[in-house]
Amino acid sequence: MLAGFGITSVPLALAIALIASCAIAALYGWTVERVAYRPLRGSFRLAPLISAIGMSIVLQNFVQVSQGARDLNLQPMIPGGFEVMRENGFIVQLSWMQVVITVVTLALLTLFTWLVTRTPLGRAMRACEQDLKMAGLLGIDTNRTISLTFVIGAILATVAGMLFLLYYGSINFFIGFSAGVKAFTAAVLGGIGSLPGAVLGGLAIGLIESFWSGYASVPYKNVAAFSVLVIVLIFMPSGLLGRADIEKV
Amino acid sequence: MSARPLPPAAMLRDAGLSALVALGLFVVLIGLKLTPTDAGMVLEQRWRALAIVVATVFVGRLLMLQWRVWRPASAPTPRVLAEALQRSGRWVAPLLLVVAVVLPLFSGRYVIDVGILVLTYVMLGWGLNIVVGLAGLLDLGYVAFYAVGAYSYALFSTTFHFGFWVTLPVAGLLAACWGVILGFPVLRLRGDYLAIVTLAFGEIIRVVLINWTSFTGGPNGVSDIPRPTLFGLKFNGSGDPDTFAVFFGVDYSITQRIMFLYYVILGLALLTNWVSLRLRRLPLGRAWEALREDEIACRALGIDVTVTKLTAFAIGATFGGFAGAFFATRQGFVSPESFTFTESALVLAIVVLGGLGSQLGVALAALVMIGGTEALRFVNDLLSSLGIQSDFDFTQYRMLVFGIALVVVMVMRPRGLVSGRVPSVALGQRTEIAAELVAQGRG
Numbered sequence: 077m078l079a080g081f082g083i084t085s086v087p088l089a090l091a092i093a094l095i096a097s098c099a100i101a102a103l104y105g106w107t108v109e110r111v112a113y114r115p116l117r118g119s120f121r122l123a124p125l126i127s128a129i130g131m132s133i134v135l136q137n138f139v140q141v142s143q144g145a146r147d148l149n150l151q152p153m154i155p156g157g158f159e160v161m162r163e164n165g166f167i168v169q170l171s172w173m174q175v176v177i178t179v180v181t182l183a184l185l186t187l188f189t190w191l192v193t194r195t196p197l198g199r200a201m202r203a204c205e206q207d208l209k210m211a212g213l214l215g216i217d218t219n220r221t222i223s224l225t226f227v228i229g230a231i232l233a234t235v236a237g238m239l240f241l242l243y244y245g246s247i248n249f250f251i252g253f254s255a256g257v258k259a260f261t262a263a264v265l266g267g268i269g270s271l272p273g274a275v276l277g278g279l280a281i282g283l284i285e286s287f288w289s290g291y292a293s294v295p296y297k298n299v300a301a302f303s304v305l306v307i308v309l310i311f312m313p314s315g316l317l318g319r320a321d322i323e324k325v
Numbered sequence: 326m327s328a329r330p331l332p333p334a335a336m337l338r339d340a341g342l343s344a345l346v347a348l349g350l351f352v353v354l355i356g357l358k359l360t361p362t363d364a365g366m367v368l369e370q371r372w373r374a375l376a377i378v379v380a381t382v383f384v385g386r387l388l389m390l391q392w393r394v395w396r397p398a399s400a401p402t403p404r405v406l407a408e409a410l411q412r413s414g415r416w417v418a419p420l421l422l423v424v425a426v427v428l429p430l431f432s433g434r435y436v437i438d439v440g441i442l443v444l445t446y447v448m449l450g451w452g453l454n455i456v457v458g459l460a461g462l463l464d465l466g467y468v469a470f471y472a473v474g475a476y477s478y479a480l481f482s483t484t485f486h487f488g489f490w491v492t493l494p495v496a497g498l499l500a501a502c503w504g505v506i507l508g509f510p511v512l513r514l515r516g517d518y519l520a521i522v523t524l525a526f527g528e529i530i531r532v533v534l535i536n537w538t539s540f541t542g543g544p545n546g547v548s549d550i551p552r553p554t555l556f557g558l559k560f561n562g563s564g565d566p567d568t569f570a571v572f573f574g575v576d577y578s579i580t581q582r583i584m585f586l587y588y589v590i591l592g593l594a595l596l597t598n599w600v601s602l603r604l605r606r607l608p609l610g611r612a613w614e615a616l617r618e619d620e621i622a623c624r625a626l627g628i629d630v631t632v633t634k635l636t637a638f639a640i641g642a643t644f645g646g647f648a649g650a651f652f653a654t655r656q657g658f659v660s661p662e663s664f665t666f667t668e669s670a671l672v673l674a675i676v677v678l679g680g681l682g683s684q685l686g687v688a689l690a691a692l693v694m695i696g697g698t699e700a701l702r703f704v705n706d707l708l709s710s711l712g713i714q715s716d717f718d719f720t721q722y723r724m725l726v727f728g729i730a731l732v733v734v735m736v737m738r739p740r741g742l743v744s745g746r747v748p749s750v751a752l753g754q755r756t757e758i759a760a761e762l763v764a765q766g767r768g
Contacts, residue, residue, distance in 0.1 A: 125520055137728060309514060
């Protein structure tokens with residue numbers, strides 16, 4: 077997040093910053109799992125949830141206390157773009173930054189799909205999601221799998237955070253809040269547990285928000301996104317591509 | 326049970342690893358600080374603070390490992406402690422009540438003001454306790470109902486000039502309606518989904534309050550909200566025949582109004598307590614507690630889960646609405662700023678720390694947390710009055726401490742600091758209930 081000073085080349089600076097912040101975030105993911113989740117496995121239903129809320133409050137306020145509550149701004153690092161089309165004097169432009177975001181997202185998506193569907197770790201992750209106890213009985217190191225999942229999640233969030241900073245040029249300690257709720261909305265809309273569903277849900281949320289901002293009102297764009305969440309939960313609780321959740325006793 | 330002592334080398338290695346992790350975690354966020362100034366970013370280096378934190382982690386880990394060895398085998402287990410607290414609860418609760426009733430008679434304005442604040446949170450805590458503690462539905466948007474109540478009173482009183490006592494039930498009713506509106510979409514949801522949706526709901530209400538300027542006044546809020554009256558007697562120094570001071574032939578002082586407000590919130594809080602204690606004995610309350618422990622078993626026993634959940638939301642919301650109306654009349658001013666997620670988290674922390682489901686625990690937690698914050702502010706004032714210039718702002722760390730407390734309580738004592746869960750209704754001897762205890766064959 078803050079590294080990369082003293083280095084003049086932009087790509088090199090970005091790469092170093094990305095690797096450093098991914099490493100730190102991975103450490104955070106691991107520590108959070110170790111401190112706030114692992115001791116609670118097998119505790120009562122609400123315990124991990126409350127602990128998670130507590131942890132998110134801790135992290136947010138820790139950043140606020142240590143880095144201040146004001147917005148931090150960054151000069152655009154990847155300027156410019158190119159013209160896609162011009163018609164009736166209107167120019168449709170695509171900035172390099174938007175290209176970078178799309179490429180990075182697609183690359184990570186491919187990598188992640190491969191990871192979950194093709195690798196032993198992915199198989200172990202899916203097994204743990206379905207039945208933790210059974211996965212453990214079958215010789216999967218469940219603790220290691222869950223830790224790694226947290227690390228991967230943290231790294232993905234870091235990349236998203238860097239893209240956010242580069243694109244919008246301004247961050248504060250609170251950006252994670254609405255991003256988190258929207259990410260969850262996207263996941264629910266697409267169907268929990270389905271990777272293509274999450275992509276579809278993310279796209280849908282983004283489009284709904286943009287169109288809402290364009291044609292209805294900008295201040296209410298978060299309301300629009302959150303309302304989608306509520307409507308989906310009422311009418312299609314399993315999302316667009318999810319499977320119906322059958323609870324076994 | 327004492328753990329086997331580790332060899333010193335292993336202990337040192339363990340603590341060293343913890344310190345290394347801490348170093349990695351904090352090297353950027355504590356070691357460096359970016360401050361935006363007019364001339365651009367200024368990078369500040371704080372290696373000393375970093376060293377202190379890492380050293381603290383190292384020593385703390387060593388002590389923790391040593392404590393595991395030293396801890397006497399006969400140390401009171403949490404369960405014994407909980408039982409002791411339960412027994413002492415019999416006289417602690419009435420004692421607290423007596424103190425609460427006589428407090429304003431013997432103290433100044435500042436103490437009464439703090440008392441009002443604490444009681445507001447006690448009431449909110451008891452209200453949320455119905456939803457989270459009894460019915461087991463994690464509601465992260467409780468502040469939305471608080472906001473609905475506050476804005477209901479503010480708008481009814483400034484637009485239609487309704488009095489406090491007329492609007493109070495209306496505010497509660499409106500909040501209950503919103504509780505049901507929130508309840509419907511989340512009926513089929515499991516814990517984590519429910520939490521996020523309630524969180525989003527709280528945000529929606531706040532964003533609407535900020536942006537619907539023509540109705541709510543937007544970020545400027547609603548001001549000049551009338552104060553409550555005592556059977557039509559106002560509390561001001563105007564000398565009118567319908568003021569409290571003139572009617573009773575006493576000199577007017579502002580303390581009278583503050584004291585009146587104090588007793589209003591005390592009454593409201595006790596009403597909340599009384600209603601939830603009574604409800605727990607009704608079939609409805611028993612259904613809530615059953616739902617909290619096992620939803621599937623509830624369905625199998627023929628309990629109407631829909632009605633049970635909706636009533637929990639509605640009744641919890643009603644008390645949130647009452648508290649909101651009181652908040653509006655006490656402040657004389659409401660704005661969306663008062664209804665952020667932080668507030669929801671604070672009330673949740675009170676309920677969790679007090680022990681989900683425990684009335685006394687929630688009251689004690691509110692007293693400690695809200696009173697504690699005020700005490701910290703007092704320490705700050707004391708330091709600066711002694712001439713010690715400290716830029717260390719304790720109140721800034723409040724939420725950080727609450728967050729840590731949430732995690733620590735869940736890890737160490739998930740049933741809360743005070744409560745041992747005892748069923749409201751039992752056949753024969755009362756034993757602790759909990760789904761996981763049953764699963765372990767101890768139920």
